[in-house]
Amino acid sequence: TEVLTRPNLALWVTKDHKIYQKEEPYPACPPDDCIVHVKATGICGSEIHFWKSGRIGDCCVTHDIILGHESSGQILEVGSNVKGLQIGDRVSIEPGVSCWECDMCIRGRYNLCPKVKFSGTPPSDGTMRRFVAHPARFLHKIPDTMSYATGALIEPLSVAYNAVVRAKPYLGQPVVICGAGPIGLAMALCARAAGAFPIVITDLEQNRLEQAHTLGFNRTLKIDLSWDRLTTAAKIREVMGTSCLPQIAFECTGAASSINAACYALEDGGTLLQVGCGKPEVELPLMSMGFREVNIITSFRYQQSWPVVIRLVNEGVLGDVDGLITHTFPVEKTIDAFETCADRSKLAIKVQIVDE
Template identity: 75%
Template structure:
């Protein structure tokens, strides 16, 4: 197989032996099974590049697709390849691509918008109705050795940035977008509900924006211990508490009523507790995914003018988040990665995610 840059000149940055390796991919089925099988080396369309995927994080959404077959109205109806938190190296470049070369190190922005609809024209391309999002039904994802992806959604990462950190740009972008939607300001008291990867990403972005104090809540002490590594105060909530009790304990732990809750779990109990914990006129910003329908205490919220905002994925975040990681604004974000397994053990990586005794925060699948 001959690889070339868009200008037709070959590049020797890629070991030919690499290209002979099997293109192993991780699949999920509509009947809640995951399996691996080999795929053909991908074609390289004119406006795309082929990437050797070096690191891919496992997201909670992928666990939902595996265990429940759906998130909201998005259902697994046929076998698809999972994966959307990835970084890797360019190994082939399409004929029309001029801004990337073979050997470039890139982070993959997984949502490919159409750039023709009203939402795209208005700049809100995360709401593009025609978006092709990696690893979300019906589209195949990046959890494989080689993948073709449009060059417009590939972003160079610095030489000193690891591929593992390049793969963290995606979850950090979720937190970054939530903070932009919330319009956090210096000194705003904020609660982060959920100490998983998205909760930590939201907390890191909120702190960078000036929020204070910040309290993270979770059911699991091990996750709060991980949050403490980043310097965040935590409150272990109990399923035995009702929503008003949980709200009172949140306020007590903070020393004030939060003006904002970034809800990153999708749990109905957590969402309801957040509504009661907020100060009058406060804002619930929903980030986490959960059941399609959630009951809210609308009368209580209405009497207190509680605002509800949602945040969906991200837009124009990759260059900023890469810069923030490189500058150390988030601190040692690599500490989010608790487990790393090779591509050949991708199924074991998924099992680790659902094994509570493993105390996993972010599990990544890597390939050398």
């Protein structure tokens, strides 16, 4: 009950590139929802984008919205229709609330629901507030042994899990992961658990690659943008320590140069698994890819991942996922958390906002 006396501080972003905190009323609880006391929230690169540039592709900040989509917390109130959840339950929040009625939802590809309401993505408000109402169907219990900080990592890990499910790497399959940001590193943890080996991780920045080393990935390559196709392939082969080249490239930057490097790095017949989102249109070496039968697969968010990823994390199958968290701030210092995340000199991977 002490918790209820705290202000419902929310983090807003404006269309003119500002962020601010403002107290919100305590939310009403619709019949199919629960009220969650948000205890941990990660900041995602997309939120820095909405703040600094006001848009991602066609998705624009046209009015002030509350950010946040990587959260966990404790249930304070349960809607009248809700079964299977109780006050006090510890949950991780799945932010993509799909309609459950359209063809894509019915076919089980609910990440592609055209009517999805995605927390913290315009026009929907997000989870960066102390108290939030969220549909119970998209709340997933986490075990008592799992911290809220870990519970808030289920979202980025789900992005990587979905990409693994799409690409299906097998035991001993050599892969390259382009980009050692939070998504690339989550990708590395999931690909390793799936059996991919060896795993090479690339980045432009050495300090990001150091963080990959800390998580146990020693085959890293600092990309030089002046490398041509043959040089890129030779460098990858050298780090991989095998005579073959990667058979899957998990592209986790969205940068055109990196997508091209991924294509160059792949063995003939390999697969480009595109996770990164950069410019809306990107030029590809399509003829070379065609002559080499390189497949392209995309992966968008996730579906049906939470229960699986919670299990994998809880049993240690993915390894040290908490190693992704580099900075933690209290709710009152959310603006500082954003500034830290946006400042490359702070060497942040995952910055989290927590409330006890």
